[in-house]
Amino acid sequence: MTSLPEPSADFTEILSLIARARQRAMQTVNTTLIELYWQVGEIISRKIAAAEWGDGVVPQLAAHIAREQPGMRGFTARNLFRMRQFYETYRDQEFVTALLTQLPWTHNLIILSQSKRPEEREFYLRTAIREQWSSRELERQFKGALFEQSILSPAKASAVLKQTHPEALGVFKDSYLVEFLDLPPGHAESDLHRGLLARLKDFLIELGRDFCFVGSEYPLQVGDRDFALDLLFFHRGLNCLVAIELKVGRFEPEYLGKLGFYLEALDRNVKKPHENPAIGVLLCASKDDEVVEYALSRSLSPTLIAEYQTQLPDKALLQAKLHEFYQLNAADREDNV
Numbered sequence: 196m197t198s199l200p201e202p203s204a205d206f207t208e209i210l211s212l213i214a215r216a217r218q219r220a221m222q223t224v225n226t227t228l229i230e231l232y233w234q235v236g237e238i239i240s241r242k243i244a245a246a247e248w249g250d251g252v253v254p255q256l257a258a259h260i261a262r263e264q265p266g267m268r269g270f271t272a273r274n275l276f277r278m279r280q281f282y283e284t285y286r287d288q289e290f291v292t293a294l295l296t297q298l299p300w301t302h303n304l305i306i307l308s309q310s311k312r313p314e315e316r317e318f319y320l321r322t323a324i325r326e327q328w329s330s331r332e333l334e335r336q337f338k339g340a341l342f343e344q345s346i347l348s349p350a351k352a353s354a355v356l357k358q359t360h361p362e363a364l365g366v367f368k369d370s371y372l373v374e375f376l377d378l379p380p381g382h383a384e385s386d387l388h389r390g391l392l393a394r395l396k397d398f399l400i401e402l403g404r405d406f407c408f409v410g411s412e413y414p415l416q417v418g419d420r421d422f423a424l425d426l427l428f429f430h431r432g433l434n435c436l437v438a439i440e441l442k443v444g445r446f447e448p449e450y451l452g453k454l455g456f457y458l459e460a461l462d463r464n465v466k467k468p469h470e471n472p473a474i475g476v477l478l479c480a481s482k483d484d485e486v487v488e489y490a491l492s493r494s495l496s497p498t499l500i501a502e503y504q505t506q507l508p509d510k511a512l513l514q515a516k517l518h519e520f521y522q523l524n525a526a527d528r529e530d531n532v
Contacts, residue, residue, distance in 0.1 A: 373504065
């Protein structure tokens with residue numbers, strides 16, 4: 196009796212081919228569906244604009260589709276009106292329309308319904324595509340006011356980091372949301388550390404798609420002494436190690452010295468020849484932006500200072516601040532004309 200072959204790399208290769216083919220097929224289906232919704236929305240918009248149809252015709256259209264195509268889902272009156280809104284929102288933004296077919300309809304509806312500005316819609320379209328968020332994670336990022344915070348509080352980085360890793364400013368954030376840890380107000384550093392490890396998948400999603408976990412309390416030996424780095428990651432896009440030190444209090448300038456020491460040890464003893472110099476992130480419970488600016492201005496290490504949030508921010512307050520920010524910018528532009 197001939198025995199079956201043992202699993203091998205050949206099997207893995209075939210499985211990879213199948214997975215890629217299925218992914219392409221799903222993307223093709225999604226593209227076709229989004230294009231269909233766009234075309235339907237265009238027809239409805241044109242007919243109503245030309246007074247050929249009133250709003251009451253749309254429910255009649257939904258009922259007609261249900262009768263003629265009983266297995267066709269997604270063409271309720273409510274969804275048909277959404278298709279019209281979808282088309283009318285993006286029809287004059289050619290640079291954005293190419294992004295729409297790269298996301299499922301559910302994602303597009305979330306962005307369409309929750310964004311208040313064209314630049315906000317584009318931000319979430321591009322970020323959701325890059326990070327490959329689920330619809331649940333996209334909703335979470337809206338609740339966390341990611342767009343507002345990215346405009347009002349860009350990442351705080353040292354001059355060295357801006358020079359050596361300019362693209363890193365688009366990777367790191369000024370604030371990271373860890374509400375999923377359910378930390379009590381008086382939590383200790385060990386609680387934060389343990390919680391992040393227990394919910395590592397969620398933390399990786401919050402950090403960003405290209406982050407890979409390397410180790411916790413990562414051992415570093417310098418001379419005859421042993422040190423332990425809180426968390427060590429690798430970023431595929433930046434091709435470098437990322438050291439994260441946790442602080443449950445406010446940022447203090449002296450923290451940068453220790454982090455710089457860890458980065459030097461990583462670059463000398465851990466970094467591979469083909470990798471870029473390591474980046475350090477101080478993740479604190481709070482920070483004074485002026486103190487941060489002073490501390491980073493003379494830092495000789497590629498470092499960032501960010502804070503972690505244990506609760507969802509007050510989005511209404513951030514939106515009000517963002518509105519004020521745009522008004523001031525508009526006034527400045529008018530003064531300079």
